[in-house]
Amino acid sequence: MHDGNRKAGMGLTRIRTARARTAEPAPLGCDPADLAQVESVVVASGTSFGKGMRILAPDRRYGMYAVYAFCRLVDDVADDDGTPEDKSALLRAWHERIAGLYAGRATDALDRVLSVVIARFDLRQADFDAVIDGMMMDAQGPIVAPDEATFDLYCDRVASAVGRLSVRVFGDASAEADRVAFHLGRALQITNILRDVAEDAQRGRLYLPRELLTRFDVPLDAARAVRARGLEGVGRVLAGRARDHFRAAHRAMARCDRHAMRPARLMGATYSAILTAQEKQGWRHPERRVSLSRPRKLLIAARALVG
Template sequence: MVFLRARHDGTTPLGCDPTDLAQVEAVVKASGTSFGKGMQILPPDRRYGMYAVYAFCRLVDDIADDEGEAQDKSDRLEAWRARIARLYAGEAHDALDRVLLATIRMFGLRQEDFNAVIDGMEMDARGPIVAPDEATFDLYCDRVASAVGRLSVRVFGDASPEADRVAYHLGRALQITNILRDVVEDGQIGRLYLPAELLARFNVPPVPQSACYAAGLDSVGRILAGRAHDHFRAADAAMRLCNRRAMRPARVMGATYAAILAAQERQGWHDPAYRVSLSRPHKLLIALRALVA
C-alpha cells in the first residue's frame, strides 16, 4: 500500500489526485527494479512525472514481451498509440491517463517521442529481432532507449537541444550495454540484437543460441563496447552544456551503466552465460560520485 501526503501548501505532485499518484507508483514498485528508488532524488512533480513515463514504458514493453500472437500484440500496441493520441486531445480515462496527461502538460512532452517508444516495441512484437542490419540496429536503439531519454530529460528539467543530444547518445550507450549484457538471455528466447555486419565480419552465425558461444563473439562485443563508450563520452560532453541540476539522474544512470559495461569487458564474451551485475554498495558509491562530480 502506497501512502502519499499532500505538500505543506496543500497541493499534491502534478496537481493530481493522491489515489491516482499511488496507483502509478504501484506500477513502478511492482516492476521489481531499482528505478523508483533512483528517482527519489527528484522533487515530487518530476518524480511522479517519471513514474508515469516509466509506467507507460513498462506496460508497452510487457506487451512486446508477451508470448501471444504477433497480431494480437500489434493490436494492443496500436490501442496504446490511440490512447496517447487521446491524451494529446485532452482525454483521460484512468489513473495512469490522468497522471500522464498532467506530466505531458507540465513538462511539454512530445507525442512523437511516445509514439517512437511504441514503434520500438512494435519491432519486437512483430517477431524476434535476429541479426538486424546496422541501420535497423540503430533505429531500434533510438526508439526503445533514446526516445525514452527524450521524454525523461524534459521531466528532469531541461528541454534544450543539448538535452536531446544527451538523450540521443546516452540512450544508445545504455541500450548497447544492455544488449551486450543479455546476449545469452536474449538468445534463449530467440532474439539476437547484434548487427549482422559485425557477425559476418567475425564469422559469428546469425542464429541466436549458436551466436552466444561462437569464437568471434568476443570481438563483436568489444567493438560494440567501444561504440557504447563513444556514446557515453558524447553524452557527458552534452551534459556539460545542460542544466546541471536537471542532469543529475542522467549522470547517475550514465556512471552506473558505464561501470556495468567495464565489468562486462573485463569478463569478455568468451563465455557470456554469467550476467554481469553490480553490488548494491558499488551502485551507491557510483551514484554518490556522479552526484558530486
C-alpha cells in the same frame, strides 16, 4: 495483500500524510489515488528505478513514474505471450491512447497523470509514438541479426526516445538535452544488449548487428551465436561504440542545466561501470550476467551526484 499493492498503499499513505502536514497539494496537483496507482506499476516491476528517482523533486519524480509506467506497460505487450497480430493490435491501441491524451481524453489513473505530465513538461507525442514503435519491432517476431540501420533505429526507439521524454521531466528541454538523450540512450541500450546476449538468445533474439556478426564469423542464429568464438570480437567493437556514446553524452551534459542532468549522470555512471565489468569478463561465457555490488552502486551514485 499482494506485495506490490501493499507498497502502493503505503505510497498513498505517505502522499496523504505529507499533504496533511504541509497543507500543500499532492505532486502535480493529481489525485493521490491516481499517483499511487502509477507508482504501483513501478513498484511491481521490481526495478531499482523508483529508488533512483528519489533524487528528484516530487513533481518530477512522479512525472518520471508516469513515463516509466507507460514504458513498462507497452514493453509488457511485446514480451508477454500472444501472436504477433494480437500484440500489434494492442500496440496500435496504445498509439490511439496516446493520441487521445493529446486530444484531452483520459480514462484511467495513468491517463490522468500522464495528461498532467505531458502539459507540465511539454512532452512530445512523437517520442511516445517512437517508444511504441520500438516495442512493435519486438512484437512482430524475434529480432535476429538486424542490419546496422535497423539496429540503430531500434536503439533510438526503445532507449533514446525514452531519454527525450526523460530529460524534459528532469528539467531541460534544450537541443543539447536531446543530444544527451540521443547518445546516452544508445550507450545504455548497447550496454544492455551486450550484457543480455545469452538471456535474449533463450527467447530467440539476437540484437547484434548483422554486419559485425559476419565480420567475426558469428552465425546469424541466436542459439549458435552465443557459443561462437567470434562473439568476443563483436562484443569489443560494440563496447567501443558504447564508450563513444558515453563520452558524447557527457560532453552534451556539460552544456545542459547541471541540476537537471543529475539523474542522467547517475544512469551514465552506473551503466558505464556495468560496461567496464562486462569488458573485463569478456564474452566467452555470456551466460554469466555481470552485476554491480550494492556498495559499488552507492559509491558510483555518490560520485555522480557530487562530481
